[in-house]
Amino acid sequence: MFIMEKKIIVSLGRQYGSGGRELGRKVADELGIAYYDREIMQEIAKKSGMAVDYLESNDEQAPGFFDYATIGRFGLPHLFGSSQNFVMLSDAIKNIACKESCLIVGRTADYILREDPSLIKIFVHASRRYRILRVSRRLNVEPEEADSLITRYDKERARFYDFFTDKTWGQADSYDLCVDVSKLGMEDACRLVIDYIKMRYEKFK
Numbered sequence: 001m002f003i004m005e006k007k008i009i010v011s012l013g014r015q016y017g018s019g020g021r022e023l024g025r026k027v028a029d030e031l032g033i034a035y036y037d038r039e040i041m042q043e044i045a046k047k048s049g050m051a052v053d054y055l056e057s058n059d060e061q062a063p064g065f066f067d068y069a070t071i072g073r074f075g076l077p078h079l080f081g082s083s084q085n086f087v088m089l090s091d092a093i094k095n096i097a098c099k100e101s102c103l104i105v106g107r108t109a110d111y112i113l114r115e116d117p118s119l120i121k122i123f124v125h126a127s128r129r130y131r132i133l134r135v136s137r138r139l140n141v142e143p144e145e146a147d148s149l150i151t152r153y154d155k156e157r158a159r160f161y162d163f164f165t166d167k168t169w170g171q172a173d174s175y176d177l178c179v180d181v182s183k184l185g186m187e188d189a190c191r192l193v194i195d196y197i198k199m200r201y202e203k204f205k
Helices: 020-031 039-048 052-057 065-074 081-099 128-139 143-164 186-204
Strands: 009-014 034-036 102-105 119-125 177-180
Parallel strands (some): 009 119, 119 177
16 A cells, blocks of 8 residues: 555546546555545535435436526526535535545536646546447447447536636646556556656655
């Protein structure tokens, strides 16, 4: 296990079906740091009293018609839906990053924590073919359905990221390191990310 004397925060963006969650978990375990994915929704639920199911159904969702309609009717101080969730999401991510070293999957953590000097921003992607095969096997669906799901979830993540940040989802200059899992395989991709994080950590000292 890599022993760290200083705090380190890793944000991990990912294309749908690229294996980003699996890679993130492996990296966090290897580094001995906390891992946050859907656990963030549970943190928000505890503090807000809102149902986890509701929060997860709106997870990484850009504002829709309901948000714009209610903001227009009640004014900007009254936030609803995705806009309200993003405020709570930002608070939860900042609180998590303050208390411990961790890896946070998605949810614009790279943008929310952009002022944190201990932040390392990773993006995981893969070829379309690799992702279709992975999603097909994981969900036991036909390749056509897997392809449709990839298109849908990638669009949702991009809309969410692009709406709440001043950057472009998946664009290389938004991150410190972009990794193509389909070129390296999961184990070598994990090793690359871990080695990069260790080298960056040395620069923190």
